[in-house]
Amino acid sequence: xxxxxxxxxxxxxxxxxxxxxxxxxxxxxxxxxxxxxxxxxxxxxxxxxxxxxxxxxxxxxxxxxxxxxxxxxxxxxxxxxxxxxxxxxxxxxxxxxxxxxxxxxxxxxxxxxxxxxxxxxx
Amino acid sequence: xxxxxxxxxxxxxxxxxxxxxxxxxxxxxxxxxxxxxxxxxxxxxxxxxxxxxxxxxxxxxxxxxxxxxxxxxxxxxxxxxxxxxxxxxxxxxxxxxxxxxxxxxxxxxxxx
Numbered sequence: 001x002x003x004x005x006x007x008x009x010x011x012x013x014x015x016x017x018x019x020x021x022x023x024x025x026x027x028x029x030x031x032x033x034x035x036x037x038x039x040x041x042x043x044x045x046x047x048x049x050x051x052x053x054x055x056x057x058x059x060x061x062x063x064x065x066x067x068x069x070x071x072x073x074x075x076x077x078x079x080x081x082x083x084x085x086x087x088x089x090x091x092x093x094x095x096x097x098x099x100x101x102x103x104x105x106x107x108x109x110x111x112x113x114x115x116x117x118x119x120x121x122x
Numbered sequence: 123x124x125x126x127x128x129x130x131x132x133x134x135x136x137x138x139x140x141x142x143x144x145x146x147x148x149x150x151x152x153x154x155x156x157x158x159x160x161x162x163x164x165x166x167x168x169x170x171x172x173x174x175x176x177x178x179x180x181x182x183x184x185x186x187x188x189x190x191x192x193x194x195x196x197x198x199x200x201x202x203x204x205x206x207x208x209x210x211x212x213x214x215x216x217x218x219x220x221x222x223x224x225x226x227x228x229x230x231x232x233x234x
Contacts, residue, residue, distance in 0.1 A: 002165060033222070042126075042226035043166070043211060056221040090165050110156070111222065113165030 003027065004114035006091050012120045018079040021117045025072055025093030031055070032074040033111060034066055037088040049074055081121045088116045125149045126214050128225035135232050141199040143228050145212030148193065152214040156222070157186060157197050160209045169210070170197070202232045 003026035013019055025032050034046040045058035049068035060066075063081075068074045078085060092111040127146045135141045145155075153174035158166035172179040172186045172195070179186050185198045199206055212225040 002167065004165070035224075042128075043213075043224040045221055045223065048221065058221055092165075110168045110171065113158075113167065115163075115165050 002112040002114065004091060004093050004112050006089075006114035006117050008117060009115065010118050010120075012122065013081060014122055015081055015083060017081050017121075018077065019081065019119065021076040021078070021089050021091075021119075023074045023076070023091030023093075023114060025074070025091075026112050029093035029095055029112070030072065031094045032068055032072070033092040033094070034060075034074070034076050035090040035092065037090065037116075038084075039087075043090065046076070078119070083121050086119055086121045088118050090114060090116045124226070125152075126212055126223045126225040128210075128212055128228045130228050131226070132229040132231070135202045135230065137204055137232055137234050138201045141197075141202045141206065141230055141232065143197040143199075143210050143212075143230065145195045145197075145225055146193060147195075147214050147223075149214070149216070149223075150193065151216045152223075154215045155186070155188060155195050156213045157184075158211040158213060158224075159206075160211065160227070166211055199230075202230075204232050204234050206230060207232045 005024045007022045030051045033048045035043040037043050046060040047066050048056040052068050063079050066076045092113045094111045156171040157169040159169050160166040170181050170184050170186050172188050177188050188195045209227045209229045211227045213222045215222045
């Protein structure tokens with residue numbers, strides 16, 4: 001158990017709909033990351049938040065948005081869903097979100113992943 | 123264009139032998155690398171990392187080697203055990219805490 005929780009575990013919805021995925025980071029972790037894993041694909045980085053603020057953006061579609069709340073949990077909102085949005089969505093958390101002591105403590109930047117939310121768009 | 127490549131989608135190894143998983147990257151600004159292991163229906167779990175100031179990092183049965191000039195890293199598992207059967211992802215970033223780029227993964231099967 002990584003300490004990162006994601007809800008729901010499974011989500012089935014129709015095209016055109018909107019869903020919200022929720023993530024609670026490990027206690028003490030300030031950074032939250034969202035990833036998408038489509039069938040037989042690697043993990044595609046979507047977006048990172050650090051202490052409530054957007055820190056980095058990856059290949060996130062305009063139909064998708066995220067936020068991190070004062071209690072540090074995060075939500076990923078997916079709207080106008082398409083068939084191709086069916087995927088596993090992972091949330092990860094880490095202690096830091098900024099450049100730190102390069103090489104001194106490599107594990108300080110370790111990301112802990114939640115179990116994922118499997119989204120199926122029909 | 124994939125910045126992190128794992129050219130072997132799958133690998134089978136006999137129990138007790140060495141497993142070598144390879145990863146190549148194209149971005150010369152990458153300076154921090156991680157390996158993650160993923161079992162079915164679970165999230166990836168951190169395995170081992172290495173920063174660009176080192177060329178080797180060891181943790182028990184797992185060793186990661188980094189060849190910066192070749193933009194190549196490898197994960198060695200010795201001895202391999204059936205419980206090591208999983209998908210292994212290589213990931214890289216330019217700076218601590220910033221965007222990680224993941225490779226497509228290599229599925230390792232350790233045969234008893």
